[in-house]
Amino acid sequence: MAEPGNTAPGRLGPVLEAIGTGAYVADEQGRIVAVNSCAERLLDRPAAGLVGQDAHDLLHRGPHGEPLPTTRCSMRQAFHAGTPAHGDGDYFARGDGSPLRVSWMITPYDLGDHRAGTLVVFHPPQPTPDAGAVPEHPAATLTDFERLALLAETTTRLTSTLETDEALRRLVDLVVPRLADWVVVDLITERDEVWRAAVVQADGDTLTHHEDLEGPMPPVPEESPMPLSRALRGVASALAGPETYQGPPDSGIAVEQRRLFAATGIHSAAIAPIRSTREVLGALTLGRAKQPGRFTTADLPLIEDIARRAGLALDNARLFQRQRAVAETMQNHLLPQMPPVPGLQMAVRYLPAPDASQVGGDWYDAFTLSDGATALAVGDVLGHDLEAAAGMAQLRNILRAYAWAQQGPPSRIVERLDEAITSITDVAMATLVLARITRADDGRWELSWTNAGHPPPLLVTRDGLAEYLTDGHGILLGTGLRTPRPDATAVLPPGCTLVLYTDGLIEAPGRTLDEGLNRLRQHAAALAHRPLPSFTDQLLRRTEPPGLDDVALLALRVPSRSAGIPF
Template identity: 35%
Template sequence: MIRVWEVSDVTGAARARIAVARLAAAYGVAPLERTRLTASLGARLRRCLAKGGTWRLTLETGTGTGTGSGTETGTGTETGEETGTGAAAGGDGDVLRAVLTPSPRASAAGEPPWRMSVPRSGSAPGADAAGEAVADDPAVPAEALLGADEDTALVLDRLGEQEALVVFHREELHQTNQGVVALHAELDAAGRAQREAFAAERAARTEAEHARRRLTFLADASAVLTASLDHHEIVRRLPDLLVPEYAAHVDVWLFDQDSDPRGVPAHPAAAVRAARTGRPQYAAAQPGGLPGVDDQPPSALDPGRPLLCIPLPTRRAPLGVLTLSPPGERWDPDDAVMLVELTRRASIAIDHAQRYEHNRDIAETLQRALLTELPATPGLALAARYLPATHGLNIGGDWYDAFRQPDGGVIVVVGDVTGHGLRAAVMMSQLRTALRAYAVDGGSPGRLLTRLHTFLHHLQPDLFATAVIARFHPEEPTLTWAGAGHPPPVLRDADGRVRVLDAKPGAMLGIPLHQEIADHTVRLAPGATLALYTDGLVERRAQGIDPGIERLAQVLGSFDPRELATDLEGSAEGILRPLLRDSERDDDVCLLLCHHTGPA
């Protein structure tokens, strides 16, 4: 089917438009597409009438080859581009194609033809005659107008639906945007909370590390301070511990040092106040804000430097004041708390060291008072050495003694009461006195040890002792000796030969056992030297006692006979040096040398 109209005026254009609308309806064009076709054709016809001339409108059915939806005007000649919609755009199915060819004058001016295709679903009966009566029927324009209004209403309904859909989607998009905004706000808040949590965790970890470092330093410093029993050494170690990490300068003021005749040094006012109040003082231009510390004006001795003055407390009164200057501008409050605690521990260590030194001095005085001055005996030279243990109080149960008996004999003895301290020293003094009392009645070394055994067993059942006694007599060329649980004597003969007098000794004194301790006799020539000693000289924990006795015998045998005869005191020192070299002694050491010079 092909229909052609010549359009040159408004009436012809209206009739052509009505005819196209009727034919589009007859050929099954959908109302929306039909409205799009007639509206586009009407707009195009108005433009054509404005340009003048006669325009040809052709309407035909056929297979569509359109290129898209809507209306598009070509830019070429009569064979210009075609506009299609719906199914025609896909190239399949039937279409209704409208072509508006310009007048020759418009064509000469370069006006291209206009084309438009719309899909159709089929033909209604009498479709070919649908446009025949347009020119003769006066009701056709009215019917066309109403039909156009109906199509327009349908389009408006579709447009309303689309607008409602747009409004719905706009509201949905708005809600989505609100949700996205809220989600972003929640994510931002969660991120901020997470960052704050991470920052708090880092701060807590850093603070825990600092606290661990302070506690480790406090424990290590406390171990260093309590390792010594010399308060001067403790005072010397304090600056080494604190400088430079916790202090730039450290001064220790001990009150007992003010008795120094060289003069009393000046101390900051804050240190004096700390000594009087027993509270830590901080002297600076600005308050320190340190916990448990009082703020004071800057020191007149050093106004440009903050000072922290901490008393050295004891249960009675402060021992002194520790004055520190900060390593930087000021102290961290936690560092100040740690410094106060360290000062308290240092004060306890200094107090214990001073108490120990005081008690040690008393003990040494008592020990020296209990030791006998060796008698000057014709035919016999004596030399003794006593060294207290390097640990603990320098007082114990080791003793030596030498005295004459009424018959002219000389008794020499070295003994060792078990244990240390005042109790052992008192028991040693009682044994020494008892031995002298028993020796007045005479008696051999074995008899004297037997009586001491009985005496100790009844006097102190839980205390024991060892001893060795030797008897020299100027008129007898023999040495008589006896031992009770004690290391054996070592004898150097006049010819330089050394032997250990290890004949069977008696058991330890004081044990719950009845015993009669036997005497032993050995010939003695002028020039012989006897060494009596306690186990502290020869016994070492890692080696036992026998190697020590062998070393003693070697050292004693190495002396020149003239040295023993002329300088027995020096010989005693010569024995101690190699045996005690680089040794920290846990036990007292006692050595008694007896050199037989011959008849008086």
């Protein structure tokens, strides 16, 4: 049961302020969802007058401030194309109606919760240099605005992922071939070992990974003055070339650097530390082999800025991965093993929401009761984080105790649980199906259950008939209402499969709950003949849970024959 998450504007504020020029983010409809203070100043408009407005209708103008039809608006056309683009000589309307000439860059931006958006960065055009003026740094290929746009794109793209490999992939895409035709990333692991994580060559728009040059590196020397060694110690950025490493090597890293320059043909390189706020994480090397011009000291501030932003993104990814590892360990201890029950097959699966901490409030359980029956349960505590997981553990343990001590019907046990939930747990609300399965004297298996606001169990016969068990339905737990809970009973057909699940399996954006239920029923019916492990795996694969919420799944299959009695 996912709870509402943080909205994109709350996350975007610090990101946009770090850009350093006018910037705003628009949603899929073109409405502005967040702006930075620089945009407010340039447009002479407060954020309250920008957020929620259609960016084209509010801002896009012709040279004299006249409204601009969408068919003549290059920015609007680029917005609908959904690809990065830039332009010069367009106009935005300031608060007093006067036109502001701008250069702009737009790029797709992930708003979270599987929503697409667009980042717009803009700035008054730079003055045109005098004719015949010689550029101060011939090798620098980017204008000041292009550099600013690159830093803005670096910030937004790298901060929108919490996966280390994805952050590295995006970093590579950002710098080659725009700044160099080779990029090398060396990372310091949590055990203070150096790993050459990426060596990538750009040939036009084609990127080639050279895995033969990647892998473990020698340790960082404490005193070496060589550029990469200094960068890995966080001392300084520097320029390098093949001649830098031609002398007698002072460390194993110097040997690897000589090998790198020889293998790649790099004639000029710029090396910068990758730092977080707490430690040095590695080094970024940009190299030019086929590209003309050498890096100069004037190029280092830009590369340092890119490396600093990469460091913040990688540090966030590492912190998230540590939290995820703790959560996965906790999850492994919280989710139980299924008890062996003669004659019954059981299979369980758990899919964590990828945007959460890899553990949450969805759970399943099965255990033997004091009278020999088997209890089955699946539930969902509000939220999908460590707090929800802790509440889930409390709820499950109390349920086990009540079910063992009290040999009443499932409804009575859940009533007791509901009475206790607000007093002795941290759970605010939860849904639950509790069932007990017993074997009758004639060999048949009987199921009794009660449902506290949870999606209904699905029963699939071996012939592919599938129906939801909608009886026994009552209100969810934690409402404070004390209404009688119903029980329902059914005889399970021979060879049938019972599926208990949580709502992450059937809920998806743009799809109604009925559509999700029908989709699950159809796929389960088609898989009825599969062995239970295959049935369970294929059911998850075919229903394609969107990953917005955890998924807990418990499937149970009764035998086709029991005690030699044909059915």
